[in-house]
Amino acid sequence: MAPWGKRLAGLRGVLLDISGVLYDSGAGGGTAIAGSVEAVARLKRSRLKVRFCTNESQKSRAELVGQLRRLGFDISEEEVTAPAPAACQILKERGLRPYLLIHDGVRSEFDQIDTSSPNCVVIADAGESFSYQNVNNAFQVLMELENPVLISLGKGRYYKETSGLMLDVGPYMKALEYACGIKAEVVGKPSPEFFKSALQAIGVEAHQAVMIGDDIVGDVGGAQRCGMRALQVRTGKFRPSDEHHPEVKADGKLHLTGFRGTVPTASSSDSAFQ
Ligand SMILES: [Mg+2]
Numbered sequence: 001m002a003p004w005g006k007r008l009a010g011l012r013g014v015l016l017d018i019s020g021v022l023y024d025s026g027a028g029g030g031t032a033i034a035g036s037v038e039a040v041a042r043l044k045r046s047r048l049k050v051r052f053c054t055n056e057s058q059k060s061r062a063e064l065v066g067q068l069r070r071l072g073f074d075i076s077e078e079e080v081t082a083p084a085p086a087a088c089q090i091l092k093e094r095g096l097r098p099y100l101l102i103h104d105g106v107r108s109e110f111d112q113i114d115t116s117s118p119n120c121v122v123i124a125d126a127g128e129s130f131s132y133q134n135v136n137n138a139f140q141v142l143m144e145l146e147n148p149v150l151i152s153l154g155k156g157r158y159y160k161e162t163s164g165l166m167l168d169v170g171p172y173m174k175a176l177e178y179a180c181g182i183k184a185e186v187v188g189k190p191s192p193e194f195f196k197s198a199l200q201a202i203g204v205e206a207h208q209a210v211m212i213g214d215d216i217v218g219d220v221g222g223a224q225r226c227g228m229r230a231l232q233v234r235t236g237k238f239r240p241s242d243e244h245h246p247e248v249k250a251d252g253k254l255h256l257t258g259f260r261g262t263v264p265t266a267s268s269s270d271s272a273f274q
Helices: 036-045 061-070 083-094 104-110 132-143 170-180 192-202 216-225 240-244 256-261
Strands: 013-016 049-053 098-101 120-123 150-153 158-161 164-167 185-187 209-213 229-233 252-254
Touching: 013 036, 013 192, 036 049, 049 192, 061 104, 083 104, 083 120, 083 150, 083 185, 083 192, 098 104, 098 132, 120 132, 120 170, 132 170, 150 170, 192 216, 209 216, 216 229
Parallel strands: 013 049, 013 209, 098 120, 120 150, 150 185, 209 229, 229 252
Antiparallel strands: 158 164
């Protein structure tokens, strides 16, 4: 493999995943991952543009940013690309009125959306709200539509909380796809439009950016398909088997102890990110 200096040449921007990279969510607001507060601070002091690119769909951006700030992160709402606001834009553009199969924590993001007589379903990481009744309500809405539209905020299989691995939105999205014989539209990673909107926000081209995430498919594979380089951290949902994934190979692995001490530059030494 080429030395880091070569692999990170021309780098102008960094997209950072949040859950599993900066912190593990959980009771009491979750826990910062060792080294990550300092790593974000160091990146923001560097010449690199930084954007947070998350599939978090249980919390509003305000709530998420509030939690992260309490853990010590330098982050503001304006720096976060998240799927709920992107979905709202699509709903408005297409005149869609959703049945919301979502967590109460993210409901405020949909305050301006008309939800009367639903003509589509929006599904997110609803957590405890994935009751039989709520999932069945969504199923019934879709089955009554001539052209059923299912919008899914991400399609992750699972994520890590401080208490352990948790089912994400993907398995429930798949259940509705299967029951209704339809294909969901995914808003969030690994959708190329989502990565592009994050890059646009910092004015950086895909070939000038690196994505740092813990999901080998959603973060690493998705970013690489957009022309970005992508690194996988060894925290969050990382599993050793990710290194032998049949389709996706990260451009590098990241050890936070090294990340904390080194910021990549166009002339990074071979030790950068290691
Ligand atoms: Mg993650």
